[in-house]
Amino acid sequence: MALSATSDAAGATGARPWRFGIRAKMWATFAAVAVLVLGATLVSWSSYRETDRAIGRIVDRTLPLMAKLSDLARMSQKMLAITPAALMADDVAAIERAAATFAHAQVQFAEALARLDDETALRSELGEIRAAAMRIDADISLLLAAQRQRIRLAASFAAASDQVDVLHQEYRLMSDSSVGARPKARQFLLLANRMLVGLAEVGRIDTLEDVEALSARLRPALAQMRRLLDHPDVEPLGQGATRIVARIDALTFGETALTTLREREITTRAVAGLRLSALAEASRVLDDDVSRLMARTARRTAAERDETAAMLDRSQSLLLALGSGCALGSLALAFLYLGRGILDRLARLGATMRRIAAGDLASPIDTRGGDELGDMARDLAVFRDAIAKVNHVASHDMLTGLGNRAMLETHVTRHVARGGRGALLYFGLDGFRDVVETFGFDTGDAVLRLLAERLKAAVRPGDVAARVGADRFVVAAPDLADEADIQAFAARIAAVLRKPLRFDDLDLEVDPFAGVARYPDDGAQTELLLHRADLALRAGTDNRTRREAALYAEEIGERAARRRDIRTDLKLAIERGDFVLHYQPKMRIRTGRIEGVEALVRWNHPHKGPISPADFIPLAESSGLILPLGRWVLREACRQAQAWVAAGHPPLRVAVNISPVQFLRDDMVEAARAALADSGLDAELLELEITEGVLLHQEGNVAARMRALREMGVRLAIDDFGTGYSSLSYLKTLPVDTLKIDQAFVRPATPGNDDARICTAIIGLAHDLGLEVVAEGIEWQSHIDFLQSEGCDVGQGYFISRPLAPEAIPPFLETWKSERLALREVAS
Structure with a gap:
């Protein structure tokens, strides 16, 4: 908008009627100077007769002057004959000899120059020559001092060596x-x-x-x-x-x-080199000045003589022509005077532009004047204001007015460069997403603006508050490094942000929590500090205590690095086939017969040893690698189950856990069909276990996918029933065959406690709906007795068997005797 306004202003300036601007002033000055010069020419006519007498005076003055100038040039050459290289020698004696020679020549040059002091016409030129000689003298002195110091330092350096x-x-x-x-x-x-x-x-x-x-x-x-x-x-x-x-x-x-x-x-050495360069330049200037003085004097003398002689032979018309020439010269001087005024204003505008380009947006601009230069100054002021607005936008968050990442990085970088210490508090707002999902983005933006105002009022002078994400605020707090001080500061900020927010008769609340990275202990770059503060925030959110902030520690970074390494190794492990399946037997509780197994994936890393599925399964899901891993598990489980059948063992139904990510993919049905076809396994011997969370994703056409699997003959089980977002509606509408009671209810179950009552309720509900019940986590004979009394169908757990390698299943089946259940008791 500012640039557009500038263009409009420029256009309006071009369309104005005539005004007394720079061009008009120049023409007026031209006319005035012409009149004055013409009058001066007429006056000069009276001095025409004096020209003849002036020729004699010129000749009498010129001959002694040229002799003095020749003597000055000769002394100058003698003084400048001193080789600068002699002054750069490494020998002090050689340097002192060269300095003495130069001093003697300088005295002779000064005497020759003094003989010209009575030449007032050459006062300006002689002043320049005298200044050049003084600069040479100063440069020689500085060079000698630098050389002496360099030689002393060289001697000290040799001693230290x-x-x-x-x-x-x-x-x-x-x-x-x-x-x-x-x-x-x-x-x-x-x-x-x-x-x-x-x-x-x-x-x-x-x-x-x-x-x-x-x-x-x-x-x-x-x-x-x-x-x-x-x-x-x-x-x-x-x-x-x-x-x-x-x-x-x-x-x-x-x-x-x-x-x-x-x-x-x-x-x-560098100083000596600079002084030597300055000496060479000053010598060249002196030589040029003397040469120019002699040439100028000779030319001026010859011109005066020739001009005067010509004036004697010319007529009055030649004198008028001379007057016209003087008029033109005066006009040139007038233009030069006027131009200097314009150039001074242009120079000031140029200097202002350079300061603005260097970032000084507070530089004043003189906008006075109604001419073109005044218009330029006003346009420059508009342009400066536009740049200030652009810089503000580049360093501030547009929604809240807080700083952004650029401002944060500038502040932290400068503070670290000065050797300062401090903390970066990275605040997350628990509950903000619920506000947005419930009331919309406009309300969410209003909440963020109000929180930003509170945050600006709560921070200390010198702190920088910034917004670096949708619901992420950062406070850079210099000179805050002690953990107790950080916790107190975070608690104060959190208390301010946690106060209820009033919107349309509604009280909205968010729960702030901070991850903290200290600089320079945890890093000196802003991005690294933000990353580590985010890691601390995530770790603190997962294990939150009464504190309002979680400080970054090396173990947090090590856990993150371990997750990153596992994620990196996961793809290679899938490609190399490092995964194996173990199978945990499932027993019919009423008869004690083993009638199925659950396939459990295991990863034995070649360098890090066994890695828990609790560590690599979430990473596989978040990275998408769960898809190839899940397809391999499904194919391998079907192949192994059919291999047992082909070996003459009783058919065992194999249960395979299906990740929600894998189940919601469109190729899930085809993957199951391909695994069954490739292995030759009967579909009734395959059971897919899915979690309750999958059933909530209606947009993925979950019901149609489950029905397609059931029509193939594949059984479907709800895993970890009762621990997620349980909804009884899907039990009557979706083709589910089995409910699995999570071990969190089975392990602590004793007759009469709450866990036992939950197990009893789940068993009764499943049986009323015609579903089979599988209990996980059986570790004691008392579990068997309780579940058998409640009519549970199938059980699995360490009391029955730990997960076994594929080759260990046939021997286990051969030795398994149901009557031994009452005699064994195996702790986990």
Whole structure:
């Protein structure tokens, strides 16, 4: 909008009627100067007769002047004959000789210049020459001082380098001793050798950046040597180890350190080079000034002589022509004067533009004036305001007015660069999504704006509050590092955000919780700190206590890294076939007969050992790898069940757990049909176990998919019944065959307690609906007795059998005797 307004203003300016602008002022000035110059020309006519006498005076003045100028040029050449390279020698005596020679030549040049002091017409030119000579003198003095200092530093550096050689000898003596063979002593000596080698490199370094890089590389090694001094392996080295550390410290970071001396020598050499360049430039300027003075004097003298002689021979018309030439020259001067005023204003506008480009948007702009330059200044002011608005948009969240990631990163980066410490509090708002889903996005935006106002009022001066996600607020709190202080600060912020929000006679609430990453302890980059604060938030949300914030710790990062590694290895494991299936037998409680098994996937990592399904199944679901894994489990379970039948064993119904992600895919029915066809297994011997959560996804046409599977003959079971979002409506409308009571109810069940009553209710409900009941988690004979008394159909658990490898199932079936159930009792 600002740019458009500027364009409109420019268009309006072009359409205005005539005004007394810059062009009109220039023409008016031209007319005034022409009139004045014409009058001056008429006045100059009276001086025409004096021209002849002026020729004689010119000749009398010119000859002595040219002699003096020649003498000045000769003295200048003598002074400048001093070779600058002589002043850069490494020998102090050579430098002093060159300086003395230059001083003598300079005195002679000053005397020649003094002889021209009575030439008032050349005062300006002589002033420039005198200034150039003074600059040469100053540059020579500075160069000599820099050279003397450089030579002194070179001598100090050589002495310090000799100390490095002495330390090398002490290092070799320590290395040859028997103590040097001890592990920590050897480590100490290796570090000492690394430091000495690094110090030996100082003499070959030519840039300050390389010196600083070497210092940064040696500092941690020296710190580690100090820590090793107190180690038992190093103590036998005695005062030699302490002395070598002290000397290396002095040579590395002391006032007379090699790196410090090298930095000063490099700096001094650079200063000397700059002064030498300045000397060369000043010498060139002096030489040019003297040459130009002589040439200008010669030309001016010749021009005066020729012009005067010509004026004697010309007529009055030539004098009028001269007047016209003077008029044109005066006009040029008038234009130059007027142009300077315009150029000054343009220069100020240009400087303002450069400050705006550098980010100084508070720079004042002089918008006075009704001419074109005034219009330009006003347009520039509009443009500056537009840039300020753009910068505000780039660094602020448009919905809440808080800072965004860019502002947060700028603040943290600057604070860390200054060596500051602080904390990044990453707030999540539990319950905000419910507000959006219930009342809509407009209400959600209003809630966020109100929370942002509360947050801005709650933070301290110097803190930065930002919004970095839909319902994620971040507070960068400098100088807040103690855990107790962080918890108190987070509790204060949470209390402010937790207050009820009043909207349309409704009280809405959100529950804030913060993950905290401290800088620079947990990182120095903003993105890394946000990531670690988010990890702390997730970990704290999963295991929330009375605290209002969870601080990032290494174990949180290690868990996240482990999940990341498992996710990475999961795909390779599927491709390599690292997964196997174990089978847990399922017993008919009334008869004690084994009539089925449940297929359970196992992953034995080649490097990390067994990995729990509780760790890799959620990762497989979130990454989509559950699809190929689930298809493999289904095919392998069907193949193994048919292999047992083919081997002559009684048919066993195999139950396969189906992930909600896998079941909701359109190819689920085809995958089951293909697994049965490839294996040759009877569909009645396959049972698919799905969770209650799958039944809530009506958009995936779950009912049609279940009916298609049931029509194939595949049995369907509801796994972990009673632990999810249970709804009795689907039990009467969907083709379900079996309910599985979760082990969370079976394990603690004893006659008369709540868990036993829940089991009894589920068994009764399932039987009334014509469904079979399977109880998980049977670990005691008392479980068998209770379930048998309640009429439960099938059971599984460690009391019956742990999950077995495929080859262990046939021997288990051979040895299984139902009467042994009353005698065995196996703890989990």
